[in-house]
Amino acid sequence: MRRLLTNKRFLTIVSLLIILAVIVLGSLPGSPLNAVLKPIGAIVNPIQKVVKYTGNTISGFWAALTDGMAIRNENEQLRAEIAELQYELNQNEEAAIRYEELQEAFHIREVFSNYDIFGASVLSRDSDEWFSVIRAGVGNSDGIYLEQGQSLAVVDVRMNLVGRVIEVNEDDSDILMLLHEGFQVSGKVNAVNGATFIVTGDASLKQQGLCLVTGIDPDTIPNVGDEIVTSGDGGLFPQGIPIGVIESVDTSDELNITATLRPYSDIADINDIFIMVPFEEENTFEQVASEVYETTTADT
Amino acid sequence: MRRPQQIRKYIVYAVYLLLITTVQVTFRGWLNLYGIRPDMMFVFVVLSAYMFGFYDGIVVGALVGIIRDYFSAPTVTGLDGTVTNALGIGLFVMVAAAAYGSAFFTVRVERNFILAFLSVVTATLLYKSAGHLLIFIWSHIAPGLSYNMELSQVLLKSILPQILMNFIVAIPLYLLLRFAGPYKGGVNPVLVDEKRKGDQAWLTM
Numbered sequence: 001m002r003r004l005l006t007n008k009r010f011l012t013i014v015s016l017l018i019i020l021a022v023i024v025l026g027s028l029p030g031s032p033l034n035a036v037l038k039p040i041g042a043i044v045n046p047i048q049k050v051v052k053y054t055g056n057t058i059s060g061f062w063a064a065l066t067d068g069m070a071i072r073n074e075n076e077q078l079r080a081e082i083a084e085l086q087y088e089l090n091q092n093e094e095a096a097i098r099y100e101e102l103q104e105a106f107h108i109r110e111v112f113s114n115y116d117i118f119g120a121s122v123l124s125r126d127s128d129e130w131f132s133v134i135r136a137g138v139g140n141s142d143g144i145y146l147e148q149g150q151s152l153a154v155v156d157v158r159m160n161l162v163g164r165v166i167e168v169n170e171d172d173s174d175i176l177m178l179l180h181e182g183f184q185v186s187g188k189v190n191a192v193n194g195a196t197f198i199v200t201g202d203a204s205l206k207q208q209g210l211c212l213v214t215g216i217d218p219d220t221i222p223n224v225g226d227e228i229v230t231s232g233d234g235g236l237f238p239q240g241i242p243i244g245v246i247e248s249v250d251t252s253d254e255l256n257i258t259a260t261l262r263p264y265s266d267i268a269d270i271n272d273i274f275i276m277v278p279f280e281e282e283n284t285f286e287q288v289a290s291e292v293y294e295t296t297t298a299d300t
Numbered sequence: 301m302r303r304p305q306q307i308r309k310y311i312v313y314a315v316y317l318l319l320i321t322t323v324q325v326t327f328r329g330w331l332n333l334y335g336i337r338p339d340m341m342f343v344f345v346v347l348s349a350y351m352f353g354f355y356d357g358i359v360v361g362a363l364v365g366i367i368r369d370y371f372s373a374p375t376v377t378g379l380d381g382t383v384t385n386a387l388g389i390g391l392f393v394m395v396a397a398a399a400y401g402s403a404f405f406t407v408r409v410e411r412n413f414i415l416a417f418l419s420v421v422t423a424t425l426l427y428k429s430a431g432h433l434l435i436f437i438w439s440h441i442a443p444g445l446s447y448n449m450e451l452s453q454v455l456l457k458s459i460l461p462q463i464l465m466n467f468i469v470a471i472p473l474y475l476l477l478r479f480a481g482p483y484k485g486g487v488n489p490v491l492v493d494e495k496r497k498g499d500q501a502w503l504t505m
Binding site for chain 1: 319321337339358366367370372377385386388389391431439448
């Protein structure tokens with residue numbers, strides 16, 4: 001027995017079998033094994049923050065040294081631009097006041113007005129081709145919760161689609177990126193009655209920073225350069241989030257027309273993300289009144 | 301092993317473990333080929349196991365695997381199409397890599413730097429090949445998983461770039477473990493004792 005316990009092959013096989021059991025148990029919904037990793041975070045998170053801060057400081061210092069001349073020239077150009085923009089801003093302020101008046105008058109709802117937006121910085125990135133979930137520093141403690149079957153859209157600072165939240169922890173969230181082969185979203189050409197199709201990540205295209213477009217109807221083939229936005233079909237994502245532009249179309253197989261899409265978001269170098277969380281609209285007076293009426297009539 | 305040596309071992313392992321894992325997931329770095337970056341965690345585990353033996357390798361592998369799962373767990377597309385985090389896969393990969401590294405030509409051939417790099421290259425080849433094979437099989441079972449890579453693409457845009465990247469990063473990591481590693485002189489004294497006892501030829505570099 002003692003000899004068996006010191007046998008390296010035996011120990012390796014037993015260890016790997018135990019880990020396989022852990023993987024299977026961990027994949028069950030609500031598995032307590034997920035909580036096992038929490039203490040790890042208490043140790044590695046502060047260290048990662050220090051490493052990140054040190055790296056940013058060093059790269060900032062290096063950039064300050066090398067970019068001095070370029071920044072000076074850029075600064076002069078930017079000053080000229082600011083003067084021009086200031087003039088435009090004065091004109092736009094007037095237009096904005098008029099727009100608000102019109103919006104109020106016609107009850108125009110702003111795009112995504114029924115979504116709370118939670119900003120967060122990217123805490124950790126993918127570690128290799130397959131270990132590709134990224135973590136963002138916003139979680140349950142910030143008021144984000146993910147219900148079974150729900151999907152929260154993640155966008156960048158320009159409101160372009162980046163990915164979706166697949167898990168929310170106490171202080172952070174796990175995000176599946178747009179380029180991942182498991183990612184799928186229903187998209188459409190950004191036009192009135194634009195054709196709809198499926199945008200997915202693809203193993204062979206993600207290294208070029210591209211997505212695959214499938215489900216294309218032969219009668220409504222998108223053109224190169226068409227802008228694709230989320231269609232809102234399926235209800236997982238709100239309609240109208242920009243995804244990217246069509247880069248190429250492959251019509252060689254009429255039964256399976258595909259296209260490639262270049263996302264707007266620079267996913268490889270993203271530092272800040274925004275999570276869109278839908279909120280329940282407060283009941284209007286009419287809704288409350290009808291609910292009260294229904295309950296009272298049911299009682300009588 | 302004397303107590304100061306043991307303390308040194310734990311401190312050095314802890315520092316490398318935390319630094320390598322956090323640097324890997326924090327910075328994208330300038331070194332990449334077709335989007336493939338060096339996998340420092342993997343190389344660190346294989347080299348530790350090859351250079352310092354089975355027990356060191358397994359412990360380092362398990363710790364690196366747990367941290368890898370915590371920072372950037374892989375996702376698995378289920379049979380119902382839902383994508384979930386799969387905890388434990390990093391742990392599995394790293395423990396298997398450590399077991400492989402510790403057994404790589406260490407029975408009859410003396411540990412040396414050429415075989416150290418060869419262990420990294422072959423371990424990467426096995427890991428990437430097995431990964432692609434599993435994803436290929438799974439993509440035919442699970443709906444919504446898009447995997448259209450041809451064999452030439454797998455080789456030229458995934459496996460070979462990863463081998464090259466890992467080989468490049470293995471050079472500084474080998475030097476660190478050898479000359480500023482957990483053991484004085486880059487040699488685990490336990491392995492030397494094993495050699496003297498004739499219990500396999502776990503030799504020194």
